[in-house]
Structures are given as C-alpha cells and as structure tokens.
Amino acid sequence: xxxxxxxxxxxxxxxxxxxxxxxxxxxxxxxxxxxxxxxxxxxxxxxxxxxxxxxxxxxxxxxxxxxxxxxxxxxxxxxxxxxxxxxxxxxxxxxxxxxxxxxxxxxxxxxxxxxxxxxxxxxxxxxxxxxxxxxxxxxxxxxxxxxxxxxxxxxxxxxxxxxxxxxxxxxxxxxxxxxxxxxxxxxxxxxxxxxxxxxxxxxxxxxxxxxxxxxxxxxxxxxxxxxxxxxxxxxxxxxxxxxxxxxxxxxxxxxxxxxxxxxxxxxxxxxxxxxxxxxxxxxxxxxxxxxxxxxxxxxxxxxxxxxxxxxxxxxxxxxxxxxxxxxxxxxxxxxxxxxxxxxxxxxxxxxxxxxxxxxxxxxxxxxxxxxxxxxxxxxxxxxxxxxxxxxxxxxxxxxxxxxxxxxxxxxxxxxxxxxxxxxxxxxxxxxxxxxxxxxxxxxxxxxxxxxxxxxxxxxxxxxxxxxxxxxxxxxxx
Amino acid sequence: xxxxxxxxxxxxxxxxxxxxxxxxxxxxxxxxxxxxxxxxxxxxxxxxxxxxxxxxxxxxxxxxxxxxxxxxxxxxxxxxxxxxxxxxxxxxxxxxxxxxxxxxxxxxxxxxxxxxxxxxxxxxxxxxxxxxxxxxxxxxxxxxxxxxxxxxxxxxxxxxxxxxxxxxxxxxxxxxxxxxxxxxxxxxxxxxxxxxxxxxxxxxxxxxxxxxxxxxxxxxxxxxxxxxxxxxxxxxxxxxxxxxxxxxxxxxxxxxxxxxxxxxxxxxxxxxxxxxxxxxxxxxxxxxxxxxxxxxxxxxxxxxxxxxxxxxxxxxxxxxxxxxxxxxxxxxxxxxxxxxxxxxxxxxxxxxxxxxxxxxxxxxxxxxxxxxxxxxxxxxxxxxxxxxxxxxxxxxxxxxxxxxxxxxxxxxxxxxxxxxxxxxxxxxxxxxxxxxxxxxxxxxxxxxxxxxxxxxxxxxxxxxxxxxxxxxxxxxx
Numbered sequence: 001x002x003x004x005x006x007x008x009x010x011x012x013x014x015x016x017x018x019x020x021x022x023x024x025x026x027x028x029x030x031x032x033x034x035x036x037x038x039x040x041x042x043x044x045x046x047x048x049x050x051x052x053x054x055x056x057x058x059x060x061x062x063x064x065x066x067x068x069x070x071x072x073x074x075x076x077x078x079x080x081x082x083x084x085x086x087x088x089x090x091x092x093x094x095x096x097x098x099x100x101x102x103x104x105x106x107x108x109x110x111x112x113x114x115x116x117x118x119x120x121x122x123x124x125x126x127x128x129x130x131x132x133x134x135x136x137x138x139x140x141x142x143x144x145x146x147x148x149x150x151x152x153x154x155x156x157x158x159x160x161x162x163x164x165x166x167x168x169x170x171x172x173x174x175x176x177x178x179x180x181x182x183x184x185x186x187x188x189x190x191x192x193x194x195x196x197x198x199x200x201x202x203x204x205x206x207x208x209x210x211x212x213x214x215x216x217x218x219x220x221x222x223x224x225x226x227x228x229x230x231x232x233x234x235x236x237x238x239x240x241x242x243x244x245x246x247x248x249x250x251x252x253x254x255x256x257x258x259x260x261x262x263x264x265x266x267x268x269x270x271x272x273x274x275x276x277x278x279x280x281x282x283x284x285x286x287x288x289x290x291x292x293x294x295x296x297x298x299x300x301x302x303x304x305x306x307x308x309x310x311x312x313x314x315x316x317x318x319x320x321x322x323x324x325x326x327x328x329x330x331x332x333x334x335x336x337x338x339x340x341x342x343x344x345x346x347x348x349x350x351x352x353x354x355x356x357x358x359x360x361x362x363x364x365x366x367x368x369x370x371x372x373x374x375x376x377x378x379x380x381x382x383x384x385x386x387x388x389x390x391x392x393x394x395x396x397x398x399x400x401x402x403x404x405x406x407x408x409x410x411x412x413x414x415x416x417x418x419x420x421x422x423x424x425x426x427x428x429x430x431x432x433x434x435x436x437x438x439x440x441x442x443x444x445x446x447x448x449x450x451x452x453x454x455x456x457x458x459x460x461x462x463x464x465x466x467x468x469x470x471x472x473x474x475x476x477x
Numbered sequence: 478x479x480x481x482x483x484x485x486x487x488x489x490x491x492x493x494x495x496x497x498x499x500x501x502x503x504x505x506x507x508x509x510x511x512x513x514x515x516x517x518x519x520x521x522x523x524x525x526x527x528x529x530x531x532x533x534x535x536x537x538x539x540x541x542x543x544x545x546x547x548x549x550x551x552x553x554x555x556x557x558x559x560x561x562x563x564x565x566x567x568x569x570x571x572x573x574x575x576x577x578x579x580x581x582x583x584x585x586x587x588x589x590x591x592x593x594x595x596x597x598x599x600x601x602x603x604x605x606x607x608x609x610x611x612x613x614x615x616x617x618x619x620x621x622x623x624x625x626x627x628x629x630x631x632x633x634x635x636x637x638x639x640x641x642x643x644x645x646x647x648x649x650x651x652x653x654x655x656x657x658x659x660x661x662x663x664x665x666x667x668x669x670x671x672x673x674x675x676x677x678x679x680x681x682x683x684x685x686x687x688x689x690x691x692x693x694x695x696x697x698x699x700x701x702x703x704x705x706x707x708x709x710x711x712x713x714x715x716x717x718x719x720x721x722x723x724x725x726x727x728x729x730x731x732x733x734x735x736x737x738x739x740x741x742x743x744x745x746x747x748x749x750x751x752x753x754x755x756x757x758x759x760x761x762x763x764x765x766x767x768x769x770x771x772x773x774x775x776x777x778x779x780x781x782x783x784x785x786x787x788x789x790x791x792x793x794x795x796x797x798x799x800x801x802x803x804x805x806x807x808x809x810x811x812x813x814x815x816x817x818x819x820x821x822x823x824x825x826x827x828x829x830x831x832x833x834x835x836x837x838x839x840x841x842x843x844x845x846x847x848x849x850x851x852x853x854x855x856x857x858x859x860x861x862x863x864x865x866x867x868x869x870x871x872x873x874x875x876x877x878x879x880x881x882x883x884x885x886x887x888x889x890x891x892x893x894x895x896x897x898x899x900x901x902x903x904x905x906x907x908x909x910x911x912x913x914x915x916x917x918x919x920x921x922x923x924x925x926x927x928x929x930x931x932x933x934x935x936x937x938x939x940x941x942x943x944x945x946x947x948x949x950x951x952x953x954x
Binding site: 025095098119121122139149153171174178187194214228238241430440476 | 480482484485499500501502515516517542543544546571572573574575578579581595596597599600604605608609611612615616619623626628629630631632633634635636637645647648649650651654655657659664665671672673674676678685688689691692693694695700701703705707715716718725726886907908910911912913914915916917918943944945947949950951952953954
C-alpha cells in the first residue's frame with residue numbers, strides 16, 4: 001500500500017477504504033482515540049482503537065511521542081472536530097516514548113525550556129507550525145524572484161575581505177590553534193593558512209552580488225551570513241539567513257518598488273498556502289497576549305496584520321522628513337526618548353523607528369535619502385553632496401526588516417569615498433573594476449530572513465524561528 | 478517607459494512600437510549593428526544604428542562591455558539570425574569599457590584566465606549560461622521537494638561537533654590569533670571563545686536533518702558545507718553546496734526511488750526551461766572535444782546525455798554483485814586498475830566506479846548494501862551483520878553524485894557502533910535521544926550540488942560551476 005501523508009488523508013473522501021499511515025502519537029484518550037501526527041500538517045488524524053482487539057503491550061506503548069504504523073479503514077468521522085477518521089485494524093510500534101523520560105508531554109512548555117531541547121521542539125505544535133511557515137516563506141522567496149527574471153546566485157561564505165565593515169567577523173582557519181606559524185616580524189603568518197591569507201565568515205554577499213548583477217542583470221542571494229557581535233538580545237543571531245537581490249539598471253525608486261512588491265508577494269503566498277499553521281499561531285499569540293496588560297496587546301490579530309501589510313502601501317518618507325516628525329513629536333518634547341533627536345544627521349535608534357511606524361504612520365515605512373555619514377561607503381551620493389540613496393524598510397514590532405541602497409556607480413566618487421574612510425583600493429580592486437568596465441546605475445537590498453519569519457509567525461524571540469540558533473555561548477547541536 | 482528584459486523583447490511581436498532597453502555591448506559591427514545583452518538570456522538583441530545621427534563621442538564609446546541605454550522602435554528583423562531588432566533613436570552610455578584595458582574581449586579566453594577574473598567572467602556567454610543553469614537547477618530542487626511534501630530546513634553552519642567525521646574541518650573562532658587564552662593545563666581555553674566551546678564549519682547537515690525529519694516527516698537541506706582537505710583537483714572545493722533530504726518512515730528502497738525520481742525531475746526541469754543555454758553549452762562542448770582524439774570524446778552530445786538519464790532506469794546493484802563484476806572484469810584481470818580488486822570488503826575507487834558506469838552498465842548505477850566497515854557509523858546494519866543499508870548513485874563522467882543510507886534507528890545497535898569507533902555518547906546525546914523517543918525507520922541522502930551542475934553543463938572543472946570557488950590557497954573576491 002502506498003504511503004500517504006496525514007495532510008493528504010485529511011482531504012481524502014472516506015469510503016471505508018484501506019489506508020496505511022505513519023506518525024507520532026500526540027494524545028491517546030480513553031484507551032480508544034489516538035491523535036496521530038506525521039509533521040505534514042498541524043492537524044492530527046483520529047485513529048479509533050477497539051482496545052480489546054489488541055494486546056496489552058501494544059496499548060501500553062501508545063504514549064505521546066511514540067511512532068506508530070497504523071492500518072485500517074478511512075471512514076467519515078463519528079465525532080466532532082474532524083471529517084474523517086481511521087478505524088484501526090493493525091498497529092505496529094516503530095518506537096515507544098517512555099512517558100517518564102520523554103520531555104515533550106502534552107502540556108504547555110516554556111519557550112526557554114524548549115530551546116534547550118532544540119532537537120525535539122519541532123515535535124510540538126508551535127514549532128512545527130513555525131518551521132513549516134519558514135519553509136513556505138523560503139520557497140516563496142525563490143518563487144518570487146524566479147518568476148520575475150532574477151537568477152539565484154551563491155555568494156561565497158568564506159571571504160578574504162572585511163570590506164563592508166558591517167560588523168565583527170568570525171575567523172576561519174586551519175592553523176595550529178595554540179602555536180600558529182609566525183612571520184619574521186612576529187605576526188601570525190596567514191600565508192601558511194589553508195587559503196594562504198586571513199579569511200572570515202561573510203557578513204554580506206552584496207559586493208559579490210554586484211559583480212553578478214553586472215553580468216546577469218538581476219540576481220539574488222539567499223544564504224547564511226554571520227556577525228560575531230556579543231549581542232544577547234531577542235533580535236540578534238550570530239548566524240542568520242539573508243536574502244540580497246541586486247539589480248543592474250535599477251535606481252532607488254525601483255529598488256523601493258521591488259522591496260515592497262517582494263514582501264507583499266511572499267506574505268500573500270503564506271496567507272494562501274499556510275492557513276492552518278497561521279490560524280494556530282494566531283490563536284497561540286492571542287492566548288499569550290491575554291496574560292499581558294491591555295496596552296501591550298497587539299491591535300491586530302496575526303492574520304489581520306499580514307493582510308494589512310499586503311493591502312496597504314508602504315509610506316515613503318525621506319530621512320529629513322522623518323527627523324522633522326521626530327523632533328516635533330510628543331516623546332521627544334517630553335524627553336521620553338533615550339536618545340533625544342536634536343538635529344539633522346542623528347542616527348535613528350530602534351525607539352525612533354518604532355515611533356514612526358507604530359505610533360505616527362501606523363503602517364510599514366520606507367525611510368530613504370539618509371545622511372552619507374551614517375551609511376556605508378558604497379551608497380550612491382545624491383546631488384546635495386550630503387545624503388545617499390539609502391533606504392530602510394521599517395515594520396511594526398520588528399523595526400528594520402530591509403536595508404538597501406542605490407550603489408555608487410561612479411569610479412572617482414567611490415575611490416574618493418574609500419580614501420576618506422581609509423579603505424585600501426587593493427582590497428577591493430575587483431569591486432572598483434565593476435565601475436571601470438561598463439558601469440551602470442544599480443541597486444539592491446538585504447532582508448534578514450529570520451526577521452521576516454518573526455513577523456509572519458508572531459513570535460517574539462529570533463531564537464525561536466531558526467532550527468538551531470547560534471548566539472554568544474551557544475552552539476549546541 | 479517600463480523596462481523590459483531582452484529575453485522578453487525577443488519574443489515580443491514587432492509593431493514598430495517604442496521600446497527602451499539596457500544592456501552591455503557584446504559586439505559592434507560596421508559602426509551599425511550593436512549586439513546588446515543584459516544577462517537575461519544567452520541571446521542578444523540587434524540594435525541598428527545610423528551612425529550619422531549620433532555624435533562621434535557616443536559612437537566611439539560603443540565598445541564590447543560598455544553599458545548602454547537604448548531607445549528605439551522594435552521591428553521585424555531585416556537580416557538573418559534574429560526575428561526582431563531595434564531601430565535605434567537614442568543612445569545613453571551608462572559606462573564605457575576601454576578596449577585597451579577591458580579583459581573580456583570578443584575572443585576565446587581560457588577557463589584558467591577567466592578564473593582569475595571571477596568578478597567579470599559571468600559577462601561571457603559560457604559563464605552566463607552556466608550560472609543561469611545553476612540558478613534554474615537550484616530552483617528545480619526547491620520546486621521538486623515542495624511539490625512532494627518536503628519542508629526546507631536550514632541546518633546550522635557553525636557546529637560544535639565533529640561527529641560525522643566526514644573530513645577535515647575549518648575552525649571558527651574569535652580568540653586572539655596569536656596568543657589565545659590557555660587553560661591551567663596549557664591547552665587553548667575554548668570556554669573563552671565566542672560560543673564557549675570549540676566550533677567548526679559544518680561538513681553535513683544530516684544529523685540535524687534527522688532530528689527535523691522525526692518531527693516534520695520529510696525535510697531537506699540546501700546549504701553550504703565545507704571540507705578543509707588539501708585536494709587540488711577538478712572535483713573538489715573547500716566550500717560547496719549540498720542538498721540533503723531526510724525522510725521519516727523511508728527504508729533504503731524508498732530512498733533509492735526518491736533519489737532517482739528527484740534527479741530525473743530536476744534534469745527534466747532544465748531540459749524544459751533552459752533550452753537556449755543548454756544548446757549553447759552543447760555546442761561549446763562539441764567544439765572543445767573536436768580538439769581531442771576520437772576515443773576521448775563523449776558518446777553523446779550534452780542534451781542527448783541528459784535525456785538518456787531522464788528516460789532510463791538507474792541500474793541497482795549490490796556492492797557484492799559489483800565486486801563480482803569488477804573481479805572478473807578485463808581491466809582487473811589485465812592488472813589495469815591502480816587498485817586491483819581482490820576480495821569482498823575493498824573500498825571502491827573512482828576507477829572502479831567509472832568502469833561500472835561507463836563501460837559495464839553504460840547508465841547511472843545505484844550501488845547499495847556496502848560493507849559496514851567502509852561506511853559511516855549511522856548507517857542501518859543489515860541482518861547479515863556485515864553490510865549496511867548504504868547507497869551511492871554513480872554518474873558517467875562524474876562518479877558519485879549521491880551518497881545516502883537508511884539510518885540506524887535502533888538505540889542499542891547505534892550505541893554499540895559508536896562505542897566500537899570511540900565516539901563519545903555525550904558528544905551526540907541529542908542524536909541518541911532521537912532513538913530513545915519515538916524512533917522509526919528513516920533514510921536520507923546527500924547530493925553535491927556542484928557535481929550536478931558539472932553534469933548538466935558538461936564542464937570539466939568544478940571551479941567553473943560556482944561563482945567564486947574556494948580551494949587551497951584561493952579565497953579571492
């Protein structure tokens with residue numbers, strides 16, 4: 001008999017036909033009703049057992065977490081809550097789960113407890129729903145770009161340059177850990193390392209993606225990136241996945257259009273394909289928020305919030321406009337901001353971004369045309385000589401979800417900028433050559449994938465939306 | 478005017494309508510015919526210029542590699558070789574490419590030369606075709622698994638264990654490079670490192686994927702993996718992308734079915750979606766092989782070879798049968814093998830695999846049921862007590878493209894195997910727990926993505942099918 005997933009089984013017309021199914025026991029009620037789940041869906045199939053037909057040993061092994069193979073007949077359900085159920089004829093126990101020692105019992109576990117059990121937490125409803133959504137979102141990303149003429153590009157993970165300066169890096173080495181070879185000057189001799197030079201884990205694939213955009217036109221990366229920052233917050237991971245589209249012949253305005261269309265498209269995809277998981281997570285969030293004071297609860301339920309983003313235009317605001325709004329805002333005047341906004345040029349903090357998005361505009365916001373001084377060297381300088389064509393997409397509850405820019409395509413301007421910042425030209429000779437040969441207007445952005453998953457699942461801690469989180473002092477599993 | 482890609486333009490009905498297009502000059506013939514390409518396709522659009530209408534400076538800037546914006550009318554082509562062309566009305570030069578210094582001139586460059594110019598080589602026909610195919614293959618992988626009920630799972634890249642023992646690893650660290658902190662015993666004190674322990678780059682996501690398969694049922698990884706082996710061959714990279722599906726309730730036979738169906742499906746996808754690029758690479762390969770003696774040329778052209786794999790069953794052969802065939806083979810009797818096959822238990826070398834695939838069976842082969850001694854500890858022991866449910870898929874010209882197995886799901890057997898090999902249980906406590914709680918038959922395999930790209934593109938060196946290859950002494954760009 002062909003194997004069939006529970007997801008498929010639940011939409012099969014019941015005709016008392018023979019079916020065979022594998023899965024894990026969620027619950028076993030009254031020695032009669034097994035709720036079986038195989039991970040294909042949040043929903044269980046009810047398997048009805050006449051316990052008198054089975055030996056005691058089998059019945060005793062039917063505990064939460066046990067893996068079973070069940071054969072029986074698929075019939076219209078006699079009870080409420082499901083359309084079909086299985087009248088069980090045979091049970092084979094693949095593997096038991098001793099209720100005394102199996103940690104994932106049918107009760108509420110704290111998220112902190114489950115982080116310690118990252119190898120088992122995907123067996124809970126919450127984490128299976130999150131991880132199915134994560135998978136659907138990842139596919140929606142590929143689907144969007146491939147439908148729109150982008151080519152997927154694998155940026156290198158091990159890199160010989162720290163040019164972007166986006167943050168602290170992890171060193172990658174095979175040199176002797178304790179007594180590395182030294183040069184005559186007494187420095188570590190990286191010429192003897194695996195790659196013949198000092199290498200690190202990438203913080204961004206952007207610069208390489210630019211090289212590919214100048215050949216293939218429109219490309220995107222989707223791969224792991226790394227920051228060795230000692231940030232133990234609910235928003236930071238040392239290892240996370242990033243999506244970085246890069247497009248030749250795109251200016252900043254087209255870049256904003258793309259970012260907005262892209263985000264809406266992937267949200268539309270999960271609204272359409274992941275209804276059951278979203279409903280489950282929406283209810284989870286409502287239950288969680290019931291324990292909070294009214295003022296801290298979300299104004300919208302999860303699915304409503306996603307629909308709101310899909311259905312409304314993102315508000316586009318220049319940095320200069322944003323500074324005006326912030327300067328004249330109540331919290332600024334009442335000195336409620338930790339970092340008061342005094343003058344143009346100030347870097348925006350999370351509190352400012354949240355004020356703009358959650359209090360002032362009450363919708364996703366794209367801030368653009370930032371002061372050059374607070375942005376990266378590769379961003380296109382505007383004609384005013386003091387702002388660059390940078391953009392950040394800010395989301396309620398999440399803050400910055402996308403950061404991007406039009407890139408500086410003029411060789412001399414880029415060289416000047418690098419000189420001002422003390423970046424050696426020989427470090428980035430190849431990046432400069434992109435401007436020497438057939439340079440053109442181009443743009444791109446980066447989207448932190450886990451922040452998107454946070455937004456879609458309504459979870460509060462980024463450690464709960466990646467299978468095995470890497471954070472300071474933690475690389476378990 | 479909306480931007481349109483050259484791929485779209487080439488299939489647009491010409492009605493003398495206004496069009497605008499961006500791209501790079503491939504060639505400029507007779508001061509009249511610009512072949513323009515934007516990376517969206519291997520094909521160029523012909524732009525016809527009446528040079529008397531343009532100033533000399535513009536005409537002089539139209540060199541190979543220059544980036545142009547062209548406005549004009551789309552008409553039925555007057556010449557041969559294309560259906561439509563543009564009568565040029567306006568030209569804007571985004572960026573010139575000085576023919577004296579731009580390295581990618583319209584002539585044949587060696588692959589070795591282009592590896593030194595990895596930031597520019599995607600502007601050539603060969604590499605743009607390879608990289609578009611790579612992108613299509615990657616999407617075909619996601620598409621196949623998502624259509625078949627698999628969930629995409631991101632295995633961790635930084636790992637705290639070297640349990641699989643699949644090869645030498647790269648160390649990931651933020652400790653002082655020259656004077657790392659030491660313990661009282663004089664060893665490097667990894668407790669002070671970023672993760673509080675020694676960490677490395679992953680060699681495989683399999684063990685973590687098993688944990689996820691035991692919750693979500695069917696999962697797959699597609700991410701970078703690393704080997705710090707000093708292998709300077711045309712088949713090895715230090716950083717490469719691997720696809721690893723892992724399925725609960727699958728035995729070895731289902732695993733073989735999946736591997737075969739999966740490979741055929743992704744090949745079918747590119748045969749359908751990448752005709753022009755495949756035709757270009759087929760011709761490239763034919764031209765290349767013309768320089769070789771007849772005996773070294775391929776028996777099939779590229780597309781024919783892909784169709785052959787799609788249309789024929791992979792031959793399934795036990796290791797034991799394979800040893801018999803090899804022992805009695807001509808090259809073995811005539812002592813032509815570097816490693817003669819004497820007895821059962823010998824590890825198969827590349828020369829043996831190629832004999833089986835290319836000379837004996839002349840089709841893809843799945844070898845299975847290998848001696849336990851030459852395979853990894855986690856593979857399911859057969860009832861004979863000496864073989865394991867391992868499988869390798871062998872491809873002509875490529876060798877092993879897939880390696881997989883049914884996994885040992887019995888706790889005691891796995892513990893015994895680990896004890897025999899000296900693997901500490903506390904290193905893999907969580908992996909063992911998968912066998913303690915709801916264990917079940919499960920299987921999976923790994924496919925080296927670059928080997929698949931090699932096969933599909935007909936290229937001979939793995940450095941030419943990944944954007945920025947990482948090999949010993951090379952981490953440029």
